[in-house]
Amino acid sequence: MAQIRPHTLSGFMELLPEDQKKMQRVMATLRESYALYGFTPLDTPVIESADVLLAKGGGETEKQIYRFTKGESDLALRFDLTVPLAKYVALHANELTFPFRRYQIGKVYRGERAQRGRFREFYQADIDIIGDGRLDIMNEAEIPAVIYRTFHALGLKNFRIRVNNRKVLNGFFALLGLTEKSGDVMRTIDKLDKIGPGKVRAVLVDEFAVEPEAADKVLEFISFPGTSAEKLAFLRRYEGKNETFDLGLHELATVVEYVGSFGVPAENFEIDLTIARGLDYYTGTVYETVMTDHPEIGSICSGGRYDNLAGYYTDRTLPGVGISIGVTRLFYVLQEQDMLSKDILTAPAEAVVIPMDTDCMAFAVETATALRAEGVKTQIYFENRKFKQKIGFADKSGIPFALIIGGDEAAAGVVSLKDMAAGTQEKLTPAEAAAKINAALALRRRAQAIRG
Amino acid sequence: MAQIRPHTLSGFMELLPEDQKKMQRVMATLRESYALYGFTPLDTPVIESADVLLAKGGGETEKQIYRFTKGESDLALRFDLTVPLAKYVALHANELTFPFRRYQIGKVYRGERAQRGRFREFYQADIDIIGDGRLDIMNEAEIPAVIYRTFHALGLKNFRIRVNNRKVLNGFFALLGLTEKSGDVMRTIDKLDKIGPGKVRAVLVDEFAVEPEAADKVLEFISFPGTSAEKLAFLRRYEGKNETFDLGLHELATVVEYVGSFGVPAENFEIDLTIARGLDYYTGTVYETVMTDHPEIGSICSGGRYDNLAGYYTDRTLPGVGISIGVTRLFYVLQEQDMLSKDILTAPAEAVVIPMDTDCMAFAVETATALRAEGVKTQIYFENRKFKQKIGFADKSGIPFALIIGGDEAAAGVVSLKDMAAGTQEKLTPAEAAAKINAALALRRRAQAIRG
Numbered sequence: 002m003a004q005i006r007p008h009t010l011s012g013f014m015e016l017l018p019e020d021q022k023k024m025q026r027v028m029a030t031l032r033e034s035y036a037l038y039g040f041t042p043l044d045t046p047v048i049e050s051a052d053v054l055l056a057k058g059g060g061e062t063e064k065q066i067y068r069f070t071k072g073e074s075d076l077a078l079r080f081d082l083t084v085p086l087a088k089y090v091a092l093h094a095n096e097l098t099f100p101f102r103r104y105q106i107g108k109v110y111r112g113e114r115a116q117r118g119r120f121r122e123f124y125q126a127d128i129d130i131i132g133d134g135r136l137d138i139m140n141e142a143e144i145p146a147v148i149y150r151t152f153h154a155l156g157l158k159n160f161r162i163r164v165n166n167r168k169v170l171n172g173f174f175a176l177l178g179l180t181e182k183s184g185d186v187m188r189t190i191d192k193l194d195k196i197g198p199g200k201v202r203a204v205l206v207d208e209f210a211v212e213p214e215a216a217d218k219v220l221e222f223i224s225f226p227g228t229s230a231e232k233l234a235f236l237r238r239y240e241g242k243n244e245t246f247d248l249g250l251h252e253l254a255t256v257v258e259y260v261g262s263f264g265v266p267a268e269n270f271e272i273d274l275t276i277a278r279g280l281d282y283y284t285g286t287v288y289e290t291v292m293t294d295h296p297e298i299g300s301i302c303s304g305g306r307y308d309n310l311a312g313y314y315t316d317r318t319l320p321g322v323g324i325s326i327g328v329t330r331l332f333y334v335l336q337e338q339d340m341l342s343k344d345i346l347t348a349p350a351e352a353v354v355i356p357m358d359t360d361c362m363a364f365a366v367e368t369a370t371a372l373r374a375e376g377v378k379t380q381i382y383f384e385n386r387k388f389k390q391k392i393g394f395a396d397k398s399g400i401p402f403a404l405i406i407g408g409d410e411a412a413a414g415v416v417s418l419k420d421m422a423a424g425t426q427e428k429l430t431p432a433e434a435a436a437k438i439n440a441a442l443a444l445r446r447r448a449q450a451i452r453g
Numbered sequence: 454m455a456q457i458r459p460h461t462l463s464g465f466m467e468l469l470p471e472d473q474k475k476m477q478r479v480m481a482t483l484r485e486s487y488a489l490y491g492f493t494p495l496d497t498p499v500i501e502s503a504d505v506l507l508a509k510g511g512g513e514t515e516k517q518i519y520r521f522t523k524g525e526s527d528l529a530l531r532f533d534l535t536v537p538l539a540k541y542v543a544l545h546a547n548e549l550t551f552p553f554r555r556y557q558i559g560k561v562y563r564g565e566r567a568q569r570g571r572f573r574e575f576y577q578a579d580i581d582i583i584g585d586g587r588l589d590i591m592n593e594a595e596i597p598a599v600i601y602r603t604f605h606a607l608g609l610k611n612f613r614i615r616v617n618n619r620k621v622l623n624g625f626f627a628l629l630g631l632t633e634k635s636g637d638v639m640r641t642i643d644k645l646d647k648i649g650p651g652k653v654r655a656v657l658v659d660e661f662a663v664e665p666e667a668a669d670k671v672l673e674f675i676s677f678p679g680t681s682a683e684k685l686a687f688l689r690r691y692e693g694k695n696e697t698f699d700l701g702l703h704e705l706a707t708v709v710e711y712v713g714s715f716g717v718p719a720e721n722f723e724i725d726l727t728i729a730r731g732l733d734y735y736t737g738t739v740y741e742t743v744m745t746d747h748p749e750i751g752s753i754c755s756g757g758r759y760d761n762l763a764g765y766y767t768d769r770t771l772p773g774v775g776i777s778i779g780v781t782r783l784f785y786v787l788q789e790q791d792m793l794s795k796d797i798l799t800a801p802a803e804a805v806v807i808p809m810d811t812d813c814m815a816f817a818v819e820t821a822t823a824l825r826a827e828g829v830k831t832q833i834y835f836e837n838r839k840f841k842q843k844i845g846f847a848d849k850s851g852i853p854f855a856l857i858i859g860g861d862e863a864a865a866g867v868v869s870l871k872d873m874a875a876g877t878q879e880k881l882t883p884a885e886a887a888a889k890i891n892a893a894l895a896l897r898r899r900a901q902a903i904r905g
Contacts (some may be wrong), residue, residue, distance in 0.1 A: 002614035005508040007543040007766035010526070013498040015541070017548055025494050037825050039802030039832025042477050046465040046574050047499060047560060048519075048885040056457040067500075069521030071564050074462070083852070087466070096469055098850045102801055102832060103470070108499060122498050132836070137815065139835035150825070178584050264826075314459035349554055350491030363593065366714035373489050373602070374716075379556060380491025383591035384584070398550045 010114070012121035014329050019347035019399075024332055027155065027346050031126045031326070034106035035150040038143070040128050043103040045085040047110075051075040053088055056313035059387035065111040078110040082127045083310075083323070086440060089130055099133035100140065106328070118337075120329050131310055136320045141286040141306050142256045145270055146263035148290055148302050156342060156449025159293040160301075162265070166253040166286050167305070169236065170277060172246020173222055176239065177215045179250075180353030184281060185209045190223055191277040193295035193298070208361060222274065229257050231270040252285055271322075284308045288324055294453075298334050302326045335451060336378070342449035348399040351378040352438055353392045354416075355403055361411035366418055368404060368431040374436035395421055402438050432450040454748070464573035466781050471799035471851075476784055478797050478902040479607060480558060483578045483778070486603040487556035490595070492580050495555040497537040499562075503527040505540055508765035517563040530562040534579045535762075535775070542583055542768035551585035552592065558780070570789075572781050581775030583762055587730050588772045593738040593758050595706045596776055597722055598715035600742055600754050603778075608794060608901025611745040612753075614717070615670045615725035618705040618738050619757070621688060622729060624698020625674055628691065629667045636733060637661045642675055643729040646751070650676070675726040681709050702738055737761045740776055746905075750786050754778045783841040787903060796900035800851040803830040804890055806868075807843045807855055813863035820856060820868055827887035847873055856883075 009015045015026055032042070051068050052075045067078040070360075082105045090101065106126040128147060130140045145162045152160050167187070174183045189204045196204075198220050199372050205211040205219065225235050236250050253272065260270050278287045285306030292298055304324030311319050322409050335341050352372055356365035363379055372379040382391050393402040405417040409426070418434045419426045420441075429437065463468045468476060484494070505522050506529045531537050534557045542553065558578040565571050580599060582592045597614045604612050618846040619639070626635045641656050648656075650672050657671065677687050688702050705724065712722050730739045737758030744750055756776030762773050787793050799900040804824055808817035817833055824831040832852075847855040856868040862880070863877050870886045871878045872893070881889065 004767070005504050005765055007505060007540045007763075008502065010498060010500060010502055010528070010539070014499065015497055017545060018493045018495065021494055021496060023494070037828070037830055039805070039830055041470045041801035042473055043470065044463060044473060045467055048462060048465065048562070048574060050460065050462055053459060067521070067523055070521070071519055076462070088459045088461070092461065093469060100836065110500075122500060135836070137834070137835040137837060143818075143833070143835075146822070191895070195654065208489065219765065259815065259818055262815050262822065264822040273787040311459075313455075313457055314673050315456070349493035353491070363711065366595075366711055370598070370714065376489070378489055378491055381591070381595070383589040383595075384587070385589060394550065397550050 010121070012115045012119065014120055014122070014333070017348065018338070022347040023249045023341050023345055023450060026342075027328065028124075029330060030154050031106060031328070032104070034154050035126075035128050035147070037150065038102075038128075038147050040102045040104040043086070043089065043105045044107065045079075045082075045089055045105070046106060047078055048076050048175070049079060049085060049088065053314075054079060054084055057084070065113055067112060079107075080111050082107060082125050083129075084323070086127075086129055086131075087311040087319075088314060090319055091317070093310040094133075094315065094317055099131065100136060101131045102128070103131075104128045118330070118333055120333070123327060123329035125321040126326040126328050127323060129310075129321050131319050131321040133313075134318055134320075136322065138252050138255050138285075139259070141252065141322050142259045143263060144286070144288060144304070145256070145260055145265050146248055148288065148324060149263075149265040149269055152290070152302070154449070156451035157292070157453050159453065160269060161291055161293050162268070162270050162302075163276050163289045163291065164256055164286055165272065165274055165276035166249040166256075167277070167283050168249025168285060168382075169244045169253060169274070170223075170249075172243040172249055173239065173271045174219070175243050175245060177218055179211065179215060179219075182209050182211060184218065186211065186387075187277045188279055189273060190219065191279050193223070195295075206221075225274060229270070230267070232272045232274065233257060256258070256286055266326060277336060278303065278305055280305075280409065282307045282309075295334075295338060301325050301331050301334075320363050340451055340453045342444055342448050342450055342452045345450065346401065346442070346445050346448075348401065349378075350380040350398070350400050351442055352380075352402040352404060352434075353395045353398070353400045353404045354379060354381045355395070356381070356383075357388065357405070357407040361406045361409055364411040364414070365406045368406065368434075371431040372404075373439070375432075375439060377435050377438050392419075395419075401442070402434075404434055459875065459891055462573070464567045464571065466572055466574070466785070470801065472788070472793075474799040475793050475797050475902060478900070479780065480576075480578075482606050482902060483558060483603060484556070485580075486606050487580055487599070489602065490580075490599050490653040492556040495538070495541065495557045495579065496559065497534075497541055497557070499530055499560060500528050501531060501537060501540065503529040506531060506536055509536070511576075511905050517565055518854075519562045519564060520553075528824070531559075532563050533561050534559060534577050535581075536776070538579075538581055538583075539763040540766060542771055543763040544770070545766065546769055546771075551583065552588060553583045554580070555564045555758040556580045556584075556644075557719055561836045570785055572785070573708060575779060575781035575796050578780050579775060581762075581773050583604075583771050586770055586772075588702050588774065591711070591738075593704065593774050594711045595715060596738070596740060596756070596774060596875040597708070597712055597717050600740065600776060601715075601721055604742070604754070606901070608903035608905065609744070610905055613743055613745050614754075615728050615741045615743065616705070616708055616721050616722070617724065617726055617728035617739055618701040618708075619729070619735050620701025620737060621705055621726070621837040622675075622701075624695040624701055625691065626671070627695050629670055631663065631667060631671075634661050634663060638663065638671065639729045639738075640731055642727060645675070645727050646748075660791070677726060681722070681724040684726065701737070705718075711812070730755065730757055732757075734759045736775065739810060747786075748791060753783050753786075768798060792905045794900050794902055794904045796846060796897055796904075797902065798851075798853065798897050798900075799893070800853065802832040802850070802852050803894055804854040804856060804886075805847045805850070805852045806831060806833045806855045807838065807847070808835075809857070812860055813858045816863040816866070817858045820886075824856075824887045824890070825884040827884075827891060829887050829890050844871075847871075853894070854886075856886055
């Protein structure tokens with residue numbers, strides 16, 4: 002037969018079974034955590050009409066998008082989950098109840114230049130809260146709680162949620178007469194982590210013609226050190242001079258005020274006045290989340306408040322707040338840092354039943370059926386091989402328990418339960434074996450995805 | 454702002470939140486059920502190189518496939534989960550342990566003519582067991598157990614798993630001298646349900662030049678009535694005349710022999726000699742599953758045994774057996790038949806905390822935090838609206854419990870827990886409220902997806 006070389010496209014993650022199991026645990030934790038906060042699951046098509054996806058148009062998006070025709074249709078693959086959400090909410094506004102809280106975990110596509118750790122197909126895990134006409138600041142205050150709970154449940158220990166408020170920045174820029182340049186200033190200070198303060202100052206002055214003195218004041222402002230309380234006290238010095246600033250300060254203070262009631266420990270949260278976010282559409286609170294032991298990785302969960310989600314599709318004003326986790330990238334980084342849990346059972350099953358010969362097959366099948374009825378993930382090794390190969394399968398697969406059944410066992414209605422790690426073996430009834438396995442695996446079944 | 458009409462492509466399922474929750478339950482049940490039988494989860498890219506996906510080439514596939522270029526690359530969207538599995542196993546054969554049992558639930562794409570109930574993007578939920586060189590018949594015997602357990606767990610009552618064996622059919626065709634026409638005969642009798650015996654006979658005789666007498670014998674053979682035991686007895690009359698037939702009969706008898714040990718009730722299983730399946734690559738046991746109250750829907754879970762999964766990619770012989778559920782189509786049919794459970798909670802949350810004013814906000818947030826810590830899916834209604842609108846949100850969302858918090862409640866550290874369906878209200882601490890909600894919802898949380 003003429004053969005084709007099997008290969009997977011570059012930039013497309015395809016995991017081996019053991020890692021896929023870990024990824025599955027990450028996904029399950031995200032779903033469970035998002036649902037706990039009253040977000041409803043949503044699933045939208047991967048393919049949309051190109052005019053819908055590109056309603057906003059222009060920029061990097063258009064270059065990276067996977068776009069093609071099928072028959073008469075101009076189609077494209079979604080490049081994020083926000084545009085499909087905007088479409089969904091505009092299309093179904095009359096059938097939804099607002100505020101509308103949804104989560105979505107799905108694959109998105111960007112034809113980026115292939116390089117290590119960059120993916121063209123990757124999972125995003127988003128939550129958004131969409132209001133009809135207005136949306137209370139308390140929704141913004143709740144987001145850090147969802148971020149905290151999610152990473153805590155994943156098992157991550159050293160991370161910090163950083164918040165800022167764009168109104169505070171825009172208000173301060175206005176005080177410096179920089180209102181018309183605020184977008185440029187915002188995008189420049191967003192690069193502070195990457196390029197450093199000297200370069201930020203240079204870009205502001207040279208590229209955007211910001212007065213050197215104003216550039217210094219911007220840098221001084223965003224770099225003010227201290228705790229969240231100290232930063233709020235610092236910001237209050239500017240109160241009463243600009244309406245936008247005052248509103249932003251009030252919003253930021255509200256977010257800080259309730260963060261404790263929401264159960265977020267102080268060490269996992271801080272105001273960071275340097276957070277600006279690159280995207281133009283944020284208008285209030287903005288969020289980033291960093292792994293404090295690995296600042297070089299950058300933000301692993303980002304988002305913010307926007308005032309008009311679906312303006313490209315509807316006249317209805319739909320303000321919202323949302324965050325996104327780039328799951329595929331995060332998983333890749335955790336793999337690289339050897340931070341994925343070793344406790345998660347990565348074998349295909351928790352138990353394998355091994356009949357010694359055909360005569361004990363019926364009892365082997367009944368044993369597996371009994372184990373499954375008790376919730377034990379069980380397979381049967383059916384192949385007619387030597388015992389060494391049969392037990393070798395359990396070993397090689399990493400299946401923790403083997404239930405060996407020979408003629409004597411089948412006649413007595415018992416199994417030889419072998420604990421593969423301990424190497425111990427004992428004769429038990431199938432029911433006793435199931436109870437023993439369930440007890441032994443209780444902890445591992447709840448293992449967190451990340452050790453860290 | 455220039456606006457684009459928001460729309461979703463025809464042939465692409467996009468559910469409202471309530472239905473999405475039901476779909477979510479279907480998906481969770483499939484994952485859980487497949488995993489219980491020791492199948493490991495797999496996830497492969499939606500996009501593959503076109504030469505990989507079309508290695509087999511030709512036919513309907515090529516016409517329906519979504520194929521496009523990006524840069525220099527000739528790409529295509531997967532049209533099933535079997536070809537990507539073949540690629541995966543060929544590519545990673547040295548890193549896998551055989552028999553390799555995997556499940557995969559994912560979207561696939563076929564540019565079919567748009568019509569009611571036909572989807573261009575749809576979920577398939579597949580399991581396959583792949584052997585290295587050989588694979589014991591017991592693996593085929595186990596598949597009905599997975600099918601039974603899966604639909605049983607979904608809540609479906611009236612369904613029947615029908616099995617046949619292609620070797621039995623091919624052996625019988627050989628006895629009639631039809632070996633060279635066996636593919637055509639197989640594909641024709643596969644249409645028996647749709648076109649009836651008269652038409653099948655006509656096609657066999659007129660189109661494929663089968664002797665009328667032979668055609669009659671084929672129809673008589675496959676239509677033999679009775680229980681599985683009676684059909685086996687009937688088949689034994691032909692034993693000893695053809696090696697393929699004898700092997701098929703032995704396999705079919707083995708599948709029937711163990712079905713009870715695997716926990717499949719007799720009424721959910723039968724031999725059906727008319728089952729042939731259209732696909733050429735099946736070589737042994739074939740499966741279909743019908744809803745006995747809705748035979749017009751056709752098979753909701755089909756599959757079979759194949760001798761060489763990945764011949765287009767590798768010289769390694771990889772026999773297997775697998776089944777596939779077309780989840781999107783199944784869900785659509787269940788919706789149409791009003792067979793989706795009414796017990797599943799389709800609201801975004803199980804409880805909504807309603808603070809009467811800003812003064813009780815901190816206690817409201819603490820209450821929500823306490824509920825979430827006890828596993829209650831909770832949201833807080835933050836918007837500054839009249840009480841009627843606040844409680845109206847709970848009502849309209851279908852959230853079963855509202856926790857109303859006014860100044861008195863906040864001062865006393867209690868909430869007014871309102872059971873929205875019963876209309877009753879009582880003052881409880883947050884911990885008491887959480888316990889009450891958890892007890893009340895225990896059954897609904899385990900509700901099956903299908904009623905029927």
